[in-house]
Amino acid sequence: xxxxxxxxxxxxxxxxxxxxxxxxxxxxxxxxxxxxxxxxxxxxxxxxxxxxxxxxxxxxxxxxxxxxxxxxxxxxxxxxxxxxxxxxxxxxxxxxxxxxxxxxxxxxxxxxxxxxxxxxxxxxxxxxxxxxxxxxxxxxxxxxxxxxxxxxxxxxxxxxxxxxxxxxxxxxxxxxxxxxxxxxxxxxxxxxxxxxxxxxxxxxxxxxxxxxxxxxxxxxxxxxxxxxxxxxxxxxxxxxxxxxxxxxxxxxxxxxxxxxxxxxxxxxxxxxxxxxxxxxxxxxxxxxxxxxxxxxxxxxxxxxxxxxxxxxxxxxxxxxxxxxxxxxxxxxxxxxxxxxxxxxxxxxxxxxxxxxxxxxxxxxxxxxxxxxxxxxxxxxxxxxxxxxxxxxxxxxxxxxxxxxxxxxxxxxxxxxxxxxxxxxxxxxxxxxxxxxxxxxxxxxxxxxxxxxxxxxxxxxxxxxxxxxxxxxxxxxxxxxxxxxxxxxxxxxxxxxxxxxxxxxxxxxxxxxxxxxxxxxxxxxxxxxxxxxxxxxxxxxxxxxxxxxxxxxxxxxxxxxxxxxxxx
Ligand code: NAD
Numbered sequence: 001x002x003x004x005x006x007x008x009x010x011x012x013x014x015x016x017x018x019x020x021x022x023x024x025x026x027x028x029x030x031x032x033x034x035x036x037x038x039x040x041x042x043x044x045x046x047x048x049x050x051x052x053x054x055x056x057x058x059x060x061x062x063x064x065x066x067x068x069x070x071x072x073x074x075x076x077x078x079x080x081x082x083x084x085x086x087x088x089x090x091x092x093x094x095x096x097x098x099x100x101x102x103x104x105x106x107x108x109x110x111x112x113x114x115x116x117x118x119x120x121x122x123x124x125x126x127x128x129x130x131x132x133x134x135x136x137x138x139x140x141x142x143x144x145x146x147x148x149x150x151x152x153x154x155x156x157x158x159x160x161x162x163x164x165x166x167x168x169x170x171x172x173x174x175x176x177x178x179x180x181x182x183x184x185x186x187x188x189x190x191x192x193x194x195x196x197x198x199x200x201x202x203x204x205x206x207x208x209x210x211x212x213x214x215x216x217x218x219x220x221x222x223x224x225x226x227x228x229x230x231x232x233x234x235x236x237x238x239x240x241x242x243x244x245x246x247x248x249x250x251x252x253x254x255x256x257x258x259x260x261x262x263x264x265x266x267x268x269x270x271x272x273x274x275x276x277x278x279x280x281x282x283x284x285x286x287x288x289x290x291x292x293x294x295x296x297x298x299x300x301x302x303x304x305x306x307x308x309x310x311x312x313x314x315x316x317x318x319x320x321x322x323x324x325x326x327x328x329x330x331x332x333x334x335x336x337x338x339x340x341x342x343x344x345x346x347x348x349x350x351x352x353x354x355x356x357x358x359x360x361x362x363x364x365x366x367x368x369x370x371x372x373x374x375x376x377x378x379x380x381x382x383x384x385x386x387x388x389x390x391x392x393x394x395x396x397x398x399x400x401x402x403x404x405x406x407x408x409x410x411x412x413x414x415x416x417x418x419x420x421x422x423x424x425x426x427x428x429x430x431x432x433x434x435x436x437x438x439x440x441x442x443x444x445x446x447x448x449x450x451x452x453x454x455x456x457x458x459x460x461x462x463x464x465x466x467x468x469x470x471x472x473x474x475x476x477x478x479x480x481x482x483x484x485x486x487x488x489x490x491x492x493x494x495x496x497x498x499x500x501x502x503x504x505x506x507x508x509x510x511x512x513x514x515x516x517x518x519x520x521x522x523x524x525x526x527x528x529x530x531x532x533x534x535x536x537x538x539x540x541x542x543x544x545x546x547x548x549x550x551x552x553x554x555x556x557x558x559x560x561x562x563x564x565x566x567x
Pocket of ligand 1 (some may be wrong): 282391
């Protein structure tokens with residue numbers, strides 16, 4: 001009897017659905033997940049009808065990566081490097097992730113902030129190939145149908161933006177697509193989410209950016225942003241359609257303006273597997289830095305007095321997370337934990353006196369204290385142990401303020417988090433110099449190491465990338481029904497306890513980012529354990545959570561083409 005032959009891909013990406021038709025010939029070379037370029041073996045070239053379609057010599061992935069790095073290094077501008085890496089991602093994703101992971105520290109600022117910001121601004125000009133999905137106002141009513149156009153049956157993580165507040169660049173409309181793409185690249189490189197199981201999305205609700213509306217090369221809808229109910233209805237159509245097609249997928253909200261970010265989080269956090277990285281991811285990474293500082297100071301969260309300079313989405317998100325951490329640590333109520341927080345915004349100390357002009361998210365933090373108009377007044381009156389800068393206002397943590405702080409606390413904890421570096425409330429060097437090397441300093445954007453008084457200090461950077469990949473991996477792997485504050489607290493604590501004593505000695509409160517895979521696996525395990533403890537995981541509990549997580553992580557490698565013989 002004649003043997004029946006079936007062909008399949010043994011895909012390094014475990015969990016990838018079986019491809020119904022084995023692609024071959026040119027079609028195969030244009031599939032970025034299956035394409036190996038010059039690395040196809042001669043046997044594969046014959047069986048897959050690509051002999052002659054690629055140059056004769058077969059090379060391995062190492063050699064290909066070497067060629068990529070040569071080309072990459074020839075590019076002189078960061079934007080050219082971005083374009084080069086994007087086109088590699090579009091033609092050969094496994095090779096892209098190999099190169100990205102091997103050069104993570106150098107390439108993260110290219111595939112993500114700050115260069116991705118420039119790429120978003122130029123999106124209509126540098127656009128080459130589609131990636132991800134777009135849902136526009138004109139598509140309303142058809143979102144569920146459109147979800148079926150996505151070629152993959154399994155999606156684990158969706159990152160969605162409406163492009164309304166891209167990094168610090170404001171409303172970029174559909175050009176914001178660079179952000180979900182970049183963020184998902186970090187999910188894949190940092191936590192081993194399978195590339196085929198990620199979906200970047202832009203909700204094109206319009207733009208209020210007049211330059212874009214008048215720009216012939218702009219690729220989004222040509223009208224102003226939807227507002228009010230129309231906006232929320234459109235987001236809801238998207239969320240429900242995504243949940244219907246991929247009930248287990250985690251939705252990460254990204255770069256929505258504050259007036260929408262908080263209400264959307266409130267609307268979906270208890271009924272949808274989702275989170276907002278700007279609010280919760282930032283909160284958790286900063287909480288981790290604070291826990292790290294507590295490890296150095298051998299002190300407790302509940303004993304700190306925290307002054308926030310800036311009360312926007314990042315400030316409130318950070319405070320909420322530290323409150324959640326303080327509650328977990330000391331078994332306190334939210335009200336008790338909030339007693340140690342003071343907020344200062346563009347109008348001064350946030351007090352109940354100002355109730356009329358306070359947005360809803362500030363009210364829980366409004367104080368009954370006397371109104372104070374300057375940060376120096378607040379520092380004098382409160383005597384904070386921790387100063388958080390999330391204002392976007394450069395050089396506002398002055399020498400006088402830092403010196404005043406140090407009068408009451410030997411080792412001031414200073415988080416100068418505004419991005420980019422030029423907006424930082426003070427520099428690392430200033431913080432160390434003004435405190436005689438005693439500050440525990442964390443920035444939002446990277447600062448070079450500082451030599452002071454014969455010692456080298458390495459300032460910590462509160463980079464969300466420490467947290468979100470592990471949280472996403474953990475929540476999606478155990479099929480959690482929602483992402484809770486306790487999961488973020490577990491993530492923050494895990495991260496803080498991964499810092500070694502020798503890292504602490506250099507002044508940082510974060511571990512080396514090159515350990516991101518190990519960090520993400522540990523965070524994912526902690527998130528899973530929390531999900532099981534809270535009864536929110538739908539997958540039966542595995543014997544060894546850490547091994548289970550690790551077994552689910554993607555490592556860049558080529559799929560193997562296999563010819564099976566069946567009787
Ligand atoms: P936002 O615009 O929502 O909030 C800014 C806040 O600063 C507002 O409360 C505003 O009233 C206040 N402010 C503005 N001018 C002020 C002044 N002169 N004095 C006092 N307060 C003033 O912005 P956001 O999203 O909350 O981000 C704020 C900053 O935090 C940005 O610079 C951003 O780069 C940074 N950030 C850092 C990280 C990180 O380090 N991981 C993450 C997110 C945001």
